[in-house]
Each structure stands twice: as C-alpha cells, then as structure tokens.
Amino acid sequence: QQQVKQSPQSLIVQKGGISIINCAYENTAFDYFPWYQQFPGKGPALLIAIRPDVSEKKEGRFTISFNKSAKQFSLHIMDSQPGDSATYFCEAGGNNDMRFGAGTRLTVKP
C-alpha cells in the first residue's frame, strides 16, 4: 500500500534556483517526517526532519514546510547547487513504523 505519495518523479533546476519536492501522507497517526538524500551506490542519509507541532523548519538552504490539515509536507532547497544533484526521499511515520515516498531525482544544472 502506498502510504506516502511523492512528486515530482524527477526535477531539473538551474544552479541558484529553488527546488521544491512534495509529499502527501494518509495516516493521521504519523508524527515524524524526515527527508533523505541518496547518492548513487550509497544508502539514504538524513537531511532534515520535522514534527507536526511546527509548520516550518529551516536548516541552512533546506526548509521543510508542513501542512497538518492537508497531510502534506514539502522540501525546499534554496540556491540549488550541482552538488545537490541526488535522489530525495520523503518518509513519514511514527513509533518506528516508517514509510518512504518513491523518490525524486533532482538534477541541478550548472
């Protein structure tokens, strides 16, 4: 069952632009929403995460926006760089029941 829907599948952004990736979840019991970055041949690595008690969290160039009523959250990458080119996965869950989105392949062109 697809409990977490992620879009777009792929995204091409110019250097310096803003990359936006969206996720929607179904289970209202979920209370932890991380984003992972994955480079080829590597496992996913935690980028940034949010709890539903806040609507936004910012760490450097990365921001999560969270809309509890809509059951949606998004990742914004400001001033995108070629080194940000990777696959990004959202995840949602709680109590160690965690489910991934299908991923977004981001390409940042120089």
Next chain:
Amino acid sequence: GAGVSQTPSNKVTEKGKYVELRCDPISGHTALYWYRQSLGQGPEFLIYFQGTGAADDSGLPNDRFFAVRPEGSVSTLKIQRTERGDSAVYLCASSTGTGANIQYFGAGTRLSVL
C-alpha cells in the same frame, strides 16, 4: 561501529538458490529495519525489529523471505529459492528506537539473481 555495516556489498546468485544478507547496526540501536530498493524506486519496507523480535513483518513479500535478529544486534535477511524478481538493493537501517526515530542506513547489498 561507526555506522551501519552490510555484507556482502554485492551478491550474485542463480535462480533457485538460497542467500543470506547481513546487517550490523550501530551499537546500542534497538530498532533495525530492512528495506528493498529497486532501480529508480524508493525503499520498500520489508520488516523491522525492536530488540530481538520482529515488531512488524508486514512488508515481507512472501514466505521465501525471512529475517532474524537473535541477540538484538546483528540481523540476517534470508531469501529462499531466489527468483530473478528478487534482484534489488537490500538496505538495512538502525535507530535508537526512541525519540526522533532517525534512521541510519547502510550502503546496502546489491543482489543479482541470474
């Protein structure tokens, strides 16, 4: 250890054979997860352990797949009578099992069934 270790990094086997994939989690992490990732897809949940017991095995695709964690640390994912469709990267992650549920992933085992 410094991180989650998975061995082997690559495994090539023939259809019908039995394989075992090993995961060494971060020391002290009580929660351990197995995922399967096909090319261009997100990790697909298989099973997670809290300590020695499988807290949720709802993602195991069929009875050819089995996982154990007998001492609450190292885990082994076992696949019997492998099929070509089992070819994927198998990822393991561990977490402290409390609080923020941050998962730390290994680099995965790439399984190829010929």
